[in-house]
Amino acid sequence: MKVLTTFKTKAAIKEDMEKTFPQVEFLWKESIEEAETELHEAEVVVTYGVDLTEEHIEKAKKLKWMMVVSAGLDDMPLKKIAEKGIDVTNARGISAGPMGEYAIAMLLQVERQAKELYEQEKAHEWSRAVKMVEISGKTMLIAGTGAIGQEVARLVKAFRMKTIGISKSGRAKENFDETYTMDELNAQLGNADYVINVLPATEETEKVFTGTQFNAMKNDAVFLNMGRGTTVNEQELIDALKEDRIRHAILDVMEEEPLDESSPLWSLENTTITPHLSGISRHYQPRGFEIFKQNLDAYLKKEAFPLNQIDVRKGY
Numbered sequence: 001m002k003v004l005t006t007f008k009t010k011a012a013i014k015e016d017m018e019k020t021f022p023q024v025e026f027l028w029k030e031s032i033e034e035a036e037t038e039l040h041e042a043e044v045v046v047t048y049g050v051d052l053t054e055e056h057i058e059k060a061k062k063l064k065w066m067m068v069v070s071a072g073l074d075d076m077p078l079k080k081i082a083e084k085g086i087d088v089t090n091a092r093g094i095s096a097g098p099m100g101e102y103a104i105a106m107l108l109q110v111e112r113q114a115k116e117l118y119e120q121e122k123a124h125e126w127s128r129a130v131k132m133v134e135i136s137g138k139t140m141l142i143a144g145t146g147a148i149g150q151e152v153a154r155l156v157k158a159f160r161m162k163t164i165g166i167s168k169s170g171r172a173k174e175n176f177d178e179t180y181t182m183d184e185l186n187a188q189l190g191n192a193d194y195v196i197n198v199l200p201a202t203e204e205t206e207k208v209f210t211g212t213q214f215n216a217m218k219n220d221a222v223f224l225n226m227g228r229g230t231t232v233n234e235q236e237l238i239d240a241l242k243e244d245r246i247r248h249a250i251l252d253v254m255e256e257e258p259l260d261e262s263s264p265l266w267s268l269e270n271t272t273i274t275p276h277l278s279g280i281s282r283h284y285q286p287r288g289f290e291i292f293k294q295n296l297d298a299y300l301k302k303e304a305f306p307l308n309q310i311d312v313r314k315g316y
Contacts, residue, residue: 001023001024001025001043001044001300002024002025002026002027002038002041002042002043002044002062003024003025003026003027003042003043003044003046003296004027004029004035004038004039004041004042004045004046005026005027005028005029005035005045005046005047006031006032006034006035006045006046006047006051006052007030007031007046007047007048007051008031009028009030009285009289010285010286012286013285013286013289014026014028016289017289017293020293021296021297021300023300024300031051032047032051032052032056036056036059039056039059039060039063040059040060040061040062041062042062042063043063043064043065044063044064044065044066044296044299045060045063045065045066046066046067046292047066047067047068047069048069048070049069049070049072049073049076049090050070050075050076052066052076052077054077054080057077057080057081057084057086063084063086064087065086065087065088065089065299066081066086066087066089067089067291067296068088068090068091068310069090069284069285069288069289069292070090070091070095070288071090071091071092071094071095071148071200071279072200072201072228073088073090073200073310073315073316074200074201074202074228074230074315076088078312078313082312086312087305087309088309088310089291089292089295089305089307089308089309090308090310091287091288091291091308092146092147092308093147093148093308094284094287094288095278095279095281095284096150096151097151097281097283098278098279098280098281098284099151099152099198099226099278099279100148100151100152100154100155101155102226102252102274102277102278102279103152103155103196103224103226103278104152104155104156106224106250106274107135107194107222107224107250108135109272110248110250110272111132111133111134111135111222112133113130113131115272116130117130135159135161135194136159136160136161137159137160137161138159138161138162138193138194139161139162139163139164139191139192139193139194140152140153140156140161140162140163140192140193140194140195140196141164141165141166141188141189141191141192141194141195142163142164142165142166142176142196142198143166143167143182143185143195143196143197143198143199143208143227144166144167144197144198144199144227145165145166145167145171145176145179146167146198148198148226149165149167149196149198150173150175150176152196152198153165153173153174153175153176154174154175162177163175163176163177163178164176164177164178164179164180164188164191164192165178165179165180166179166180166181166182166184166185166188167179167181167182168182168204169181170184182204185208185213186212186213186216187216189216189217189221190216190218192217192218192221193218193220193222194221194224195217195221195222195223195224196224196226197223197224197225197226197227197231197232198226198227199227199231200227200228200315201227201228201230201231202314202315202316203315205227205228205230205231206230206231207230207232207233208231208232209223209225209231209232209233209237210232210233210236211233211236211239211240214236214240214245214246215245217245217246218246219244219245219246219247220246220247221246221247222246222247222248222249222250223237223246223248223249223250224249224250224252225249225250225251225253226252226253226278226279227253228253229251229254229255229256229257230255232255234255234265237249238264238265238268241265241268241270242264244270248270248271248272249265249268249270249271249272250271250272250274251265251271251272251273251274252274252275252276252277252278253276254276257275257276258275259273259275291307291308294307295307
């Protein structure tokens, strides 16, 4: 059986996988271009999910399973994958730690005026007039109560925050004081000081956050999006920021990436932009391959995948 990778893999991971699965032939390629010549022979493809096209899926005549070493699947040709009956698993959950830390770091930089203090430092200016705000005791609404949302909710309990979770089902989840369905989002937005969006990109979540939602928020609310850019109407967010209908937006993801140089988001003082890096960590690949190892062991034994199998037709 041949397992094909489409990205540069750490040497220690290669060694570990080959030692653990001597019966598997691993084809370690560093890009989809390099992997193309082997696609027709691969039974399993390990990918980040952003490099495969419908044409690649057509070429992969023997492909039965794809391991996506990321959580997001929105850039993948899912209809073609479903048509071919290919199984998909992903690395859902491995970004929860770094993304939880990102959320805390970004909220603190807003409330503790990190940008202004940095400018003062560069100007050699000593001023204690900078307005400091505590995040302790506030209320946070998190849209998306999966692994990432739960980790953010867990971390903010250290700041004695009330946590409100929003999801499709509205089911109770650990570290959330209250949970509601997506239909109840607008009614809950006005209760939150911080609104964190970690929703995935699906047909149901397309532009969930529009002017209606920003109008429902407190005027001094901070909105943070580290889910997917397509879940937000970017122009209506820009309008809300320009009109001070919300206090600040922290954006790690955009409708189109990279963010165009001419976008007004770059110059709005009440906006923080980061280049889609909230989940980055040097532990990312090892954690992803630990999930792959467990699933590969089951696959070789002709057992069901124990972790993170995706409903390809739903996209999650």
